[in-house]
Amino acid sequence: MNWLSRFFTSSIGRKLIMSLTGLFLILFLVVHLVGNLQLLNEDDGFSFNTYAYFMTHNGLVKTISFGLYFFIVLHAIQGIVVTIHNRKSRKKNYRQLNFREADFASRNMAVLGLLILAFLFMHMGDFWLKMKMGQLDMVKYDGVNYPVNDLYTRVNTAFSVWWIVVLYVIGQIALFFHLKHGFYSAFQTLGWNHPKYTPIIKGIGLVFSVVVPLGFALIPLYIYFVR
Amino acid sequence: MSTIAKDNTAEAEQNIKLDSKIPEGPLEEKWENYKGSMNLVAPNNKRHLEVIVVGTGLAGSSAAASLAELGYKVKAYTFHDSPRRAHSIAAQGGINAAKNYQNDGDSVYRLFYDTIKGGDYRSREANTYRLAEVSANIIDQCVAQGVPFAREYGGLLANRSFGGVQVSRTFYARGQTGQQLLIGAYSALSRQVSSGQVELFTRHEVLDIVIIDGKARGIIVRNLITGEIERHSAHAVVLATGGYGNVFYLSTNAMGCNVTAAWRAVQRGAYMANPCYTQIHPTCIPVSGSYQSKLTLMSESLRNDGRVWVPKKKEDVEAIRSKQKSPNDIPEEDRDYYLERRYPAFGNLVPRDVASRAAKQACDRGYGVNATGLAVFLDFNAAIERYGKAAAHQHGIHNPDASTIRKYGVEVIEQKYGNLFEMYEKITGDDPYRTPMMIYPAVHYTMGGLWVDYNLQTNVDGLFALGECNFSDHGANRLGASALMQGLADGYFVIPYTIGQFLSQEIQTPPIPNDTPEFLKAEKEVNERIDRLMDINGEVSVDTFHRELGHIMWEYCGMARNREGLLKGRAMIRELRDRYWKEVYIPGDRNEFNPELEKALRVADFMEMGELMILDALDREESAGGHFREEYQTEDGEALRRDEEYAYVSAWEWDEEEPELHKEKLVFENVELKVRSYK
Amino acid sequence: MKLTLKIWRQKDREETGGFETYQVEASEEMSFLEMLDVLNQELIEQKKEPVAFDHDCREGICGTCGMMINGQPHGPLKATTTCQLHMRHFNDGETILIEPFRANSFPVVKDLVVDRSAFDRIIQAGGYISVDTGQAPDGNVIPIEKDQASSAFDAAACIGCGACVAACPNASAVLFTGAKVSHLTQLPQGDVESKRRVQRMVAQMNKEGFGNCSNISACEAECPKEISVANIARMNREYISSSFSTDKVMD
Known part of the structure; x- marks a missing residue:
């Protein structure tokens, strides 16, 4: 295994981990968004709560979700390790920096990542943890012969508090910037840079980084202002 | 003893001192015969023989790499922070080789003849012929190293024509041929450094050559970081330290180019040959002020399309100098295209020395066009118009107006010389597409150098000189795109053979102590x-x-x-x-x-x-x-x-008071000495 | 034009160093380095130590010069080395901050001079085609597509000045290393040993202590030869595929 561990501890190997885990998380975001948008259905939480039940009880999904937790942790740890190493590569810093390429996102991926991580803790603490600890009410729907957690009501309660909504929106802004650079960056790290296709990847990346966080942000905003 | 007898003895002594060791036989067979009959050093002996190579430009890097590949233990020295900085890197135009890929009648003999003639019949036939002979191998070697030469759509190597010859034999990599060739040689050198066959000393400057029992056995160097003086020994010393153009302070050479290693060799008894031959390049950006540190060359290729002129009237000169008139205001009839006037056959494409002298003469007569009076115009307007018309025609516009012609013309010029025009604008702040360039000659290359024999060995045993550092191949004037050729020929294909003549006598010599x-x-x-x-x-x-x-x-x-x-x-x-x-x-x-x-x-x-x-x-x-x-x-x-009196190589033995001149008579058996005429 | 210069002075590798302020009278036609020459001439006349800076060809090709000028490697002009930057791009009365290129792998030698020998060692690790003198077949034996040769040239145009490392917030050397990998890999002659090459060069690059790439592209933006980050992607591709596709474990 020596060659493998050597590969994954090389600078390109570490970046490959960032890239692949990042791409997996990007995929997860799509699934998560599609599921969450059911919160906007005016059906007293039927579709959302049964969906949540499915996601927490289906064996395959559960297995994948362990993978997801692992990848989130790996992405975060690897990101921190890489960033610390990068900071150490220039111990004596410049008095003045005035670079031509000054893309905010690319220069602040670590800070953005940490923001997102903090957001994630809050987010999971708010919903996932409460559900796992059994602090949620149970609800039974017609046609479903078992009770499910009423996550829907919990979400509505949470998003009726203005500062939680604000924190969620901030979290999504951080996600927007993180994705704006991360999407293209993942492909660049994999070596997918091509005069014809890179502009397309960058275009898709930009659309993705706007649409997905916007979709997520829409939920608390809708609940706060409309419900 | 009679006077005549005395003279004969003197001449005989001279010949011993300056034995050029040219092999016997017809010109075309000399190098082949030499290689077939020279002394060899067996691989097991090469391991014990050390060679010092000073300088890591084209000649030095290629020599160090090639000698190391053969198995010698090589130590390479440069005062730069990296071998890749050597000034060979700045050569723009290209490298000549007698490949005849263009089917235009090129041959080894023609390249040899052009070089001899271009050098005004002041170089040694045998050396020059060998240079032409190995030129083709250089291209092959460089391609194999990954030098990205320009290519045609079919994937084969492209050529262009260059400075005053009638065939197209110049290989090039955009306007950065020297850079690409040096990186090739540097990579070969790096490979040997990594294998341990070459020990590399960067930021080390040679300050003396050590001679023991008449043989060069080492160098004294200064570690430029610590200032420490170090003694390094070897069985032989190869100098590839470039030319001495910086004697003039302002030149197209890099700031660090110097004669020190070669001059220290002269102090230790080596002869300096033909030091008066300096090449002044006609197309350089003129001096703009007293703070000026260096002059920048604009490639010779510009003269393919640029027309050189000064105003005919003194009052126009004054008006341009005081910026009351722009050069574009001067009507055609008031311009003196002096090269076209004086040399109708070659026009703006006369060789470098002729073009430079003509510019000087125009300025000496008071027609210089910048504030210092030391500049002439290089004008692309005619070319822009000519190309513009042709390009408009290709676009199906048969009656183009002036602005259309200009637009297309500028496009063509930009494709051909874009990077040079950009560099000109960066330095001068003037847009050469709008106003003509101002140019003036500047010191560029030194044909003279350490005297060497056919083995590239100086008159000191075990001391060799390669590339611009020696005098051997260019006579009194070097042709464009031949410096790169000579540097690499010496390093890749000559010294690996000829150093064996000396080292084969040294196989019994143990490592040279440095104390x-x-x-x-x-x-x-x-x-x-x-x-x-x-x-x-x-x-x-x-x-x-x-x-x-x-x-x-x-x-x-x-x-x-x-x-x-x-x-x-x-x-x-x-x-x-x-x-x-x-x-x-x-x-x-x-x-x-x-x-x-x-x-x-x-x-x-x-x-x-x-x-x-x-x-x-x-x-x-x-x-x-x-x-x-x-x-x-x-x-x-x-x-x-x-020719009667001066067809010789002057080789100077240094003396603080009166240096002594030794003469090596040049014998021309294969070419007829003619007056160069470009009229 | 009158200028105020704030220049980093550091006696040697060990000393801490700091900024010193100087006044200098320059003219618009001067190059940036000639302006420093003028300053040094004045310092020498006052029997003070001149400012040490690396420079050689002064025509933008040798890669020797390089310093941070107002926070940018090689200064404000795009695609221009320090020696080709002229004073007409500055204003009368301006204050200019000059620092050395900074990275742990580029230790300061003196003032603005840094040690970039790490680059040489990366090339020594594999930045070549293993061909001995005299082994080469005729130059036209292997045709190379014109655009392919041209693309290889674009990568080979690197002058090894170190601006990429200086510009990178991570002090990463992937553009330099990637350019060489990319130059040689794109040529049929160099493709033969491309697997071994990329493995060895990347290993050496890591060993030298450069940072990791995070695809900021500051390197490309500041590169005086405008080398593209596409070369980094090509190196990544080569590295990843060579790590998994070869039978042999490479050292």
Whole structure:
């Protein structure tokens, strides 16, 4: 295994981990968004709560979700390790920096990542943890012969508090910037840079980084202002 | 003993001292025969033989790499922070090779002939022929190393034509051929460094050559970071340290180019050959002020499309100088396209020496077009119009207006010379697409160098000189795109063979110790010299002296020389040298990184070299190539060669008071000596 | 034009160093380095230590010069080395901050001079085609598509100045290393040993202590030869595929 561990501890190997885990998380975001948008259905939480039940009880999904937790942790740890190493590569810093390429996102991926991580803790603490600890009410729907957690009501309660909504929106802004650079960056790290296709990847990346966080942000905003 | 007998003995002695060791046989067979009959060193012996290579430009890197590949233990030295910085990197145009890929009648003989003729019949036939012979291998070698030469759509190598020859034999990599070739040689060298076959010393400057029992056995170097003086020994020493153009202070050479290693060799008995032959390149950006540190070359290829002119009327000259008129305001009939006028057959494409001299003459007559009066125009308007019309036609526009023609014309010019135009604008702030370029000749290359025989060995056994550092192949004038060819020919394909002639006699010699009395003495002398310089503690900076030296050289030993001026120049240099050793101030300490001390040591050598250049120019009472003596010109101002008296290589043995001249007679068995005419 | 210069002065590798302020009278036609020459001439006349800076060809090709000028490697002009930058791009009365290129792998030698020998060692690790002198077949034996040769040239145009490392917030050397990998890999002659090459060069690059790439592209933006980050992607591709596709474990 020596060659493998050597590969994954090389600078390109570490970046490959960032890239692949990042791409997996990007995929997860799509699934998560599609599921969450059911919160906007005016059906007293039927579709959302049964969906949540499915996601927490289906064996395959559960297995994948362990993978997801692992990848989130790996992405975060690897990101921190890489960033610390990068900071150490220039111990004596410049008095003045005035670079031509000054893309905010690319220069602040670590800070953005940490923001997102903090957001994630809050987010999971708010919903996932409460559900796992059994602090949620149970609800039974017609046609479903078992009770499910009423996550829907919990979400509505949470998003009726203005500062939680604000924190969620901030979290999504951080996600927007993180994705704006991360999407293209993942492909660049994999070596997918091509005069014809890179502009397309960058275009898709930009659309993705706007649409997905916007979709997520829409939920608390809708609940706060409309419900 | 009669006088005649005495003379004969003197000549015989001379010939022994300057034995060029040219192999017997017809010209075309000399190199083949040589290779077939030369002494070889067996692989097991090569392992024990050490070679020092000084300089890591094209010649040095290629030699160090090739010798290491053969199995010799090589030590390579450069004063730069990396071998890749050597000034070979700045060559723009290309490299010649007799491949005849264009089917236009090129051959080894033609390349040889062009080189001899271009050199104004002052180079050695056998060496030049060998250069032409190995030229084709260079291209193959470089392609195999990954040099990205320009290619045609079919994937095969492209060629362009260059400076005054009638075939298309120049291989190129955009305008950065030197860079790409050097990176090729540098990569070959790096490969040997990584295999341990070459030990590389960067930021080390050679300050003396050590000679033991008549053989070069080592060098004294200064570690430029720590200032430490070190003794390094080997069985042979190869110098590939480039030319001495920086004697003139302002030149197209890099700031660090210097003659020190070669000059130290001369101090130790090596002969300096043909030092008066300096190539002045006609198309450089003119001097803009007294602070100027260097001159920038604009590739010779520009003369393919640019027309050189000055105004016919003095009042126009004044108006342009004072910026009351733009050059575009001068009507056609008031312009003097002096090259086209004087040389109708070659026009703007006359060889470098001719073009340079004509620019000087125009400016001397008071027609220089910038504030300093030392510039002429290089105008692309005619080319823009010509190309523009053709391109418009290709686009199906048969009656184009002026702006359409201009638009298309500029496009074509941009494709051909875009990077050069951009560089010109960066430096001058003028847009050469709008107003003509201003150019003036500048020192570019030195054809002279250490005297070497057919083996590229100097008159000191075991001391070799390659590339611009030696004198051997270009005679009195070098053709464009031939410097790269010679550097790589010497390094890749000549020295690996010829060094064997010497080293095969050394297989019994154990490793050379570096603490012999000769080494200790040389080290002591270097230390004393540095102390002496540091202790002067005067008031004047090294650059001030260097500038003054440059002025003297340019004024009295520049594009045109005469006896009176040369004598005056020599006296001035001697006076300058005296002052230097009394008044120079070097800040800092000798035991640290000290660029001023580096410069001071180099300038001290430049001053002596400058004097030798003047002496050689005085001796050569003829005009040939880069050496133009005003006393020896035809009625219409062309160079007048005197083959009867001066068809020799002058090889100077240094002496503080009166250096001694040795002459190697040049024998031409294969070409007929003709007057070069470009009219 | 009158200028105020704030220049980093550091006696040697060990000393801490700091900024010193100087006044200098320059003219618009001067190059940036000639302006420093003028300053040094004045310092020498006052018997003070001149500012040490690396430079050689002064025509933008040798890669020797390089310093941070107002926070940018090689200064404000795009695609221009320090030696080709002229004073007409500055204003009368301006204050200019000059620092050395900074990275742990580029230790300061003195003032503005840094040690970039790490680059040489990366090339020594594999930045070549293993061909001995005399082994080469005719140059036209292997045709190379014109655009392919041109693309290889674009990568080979690197002058090894170190601006990419200086510009990178991570002090990463992937553009330099990637350019060489990319130059040689794109040529049929160099493709033969491309697997071994990329493995060795990347290993050496890591060993030298450069940072990791995070695809900021500051390197490309500041590169005086405008080398593209596409070369980094090509190196990544080569590295990843060579790590998994070869039978042999490479050292």
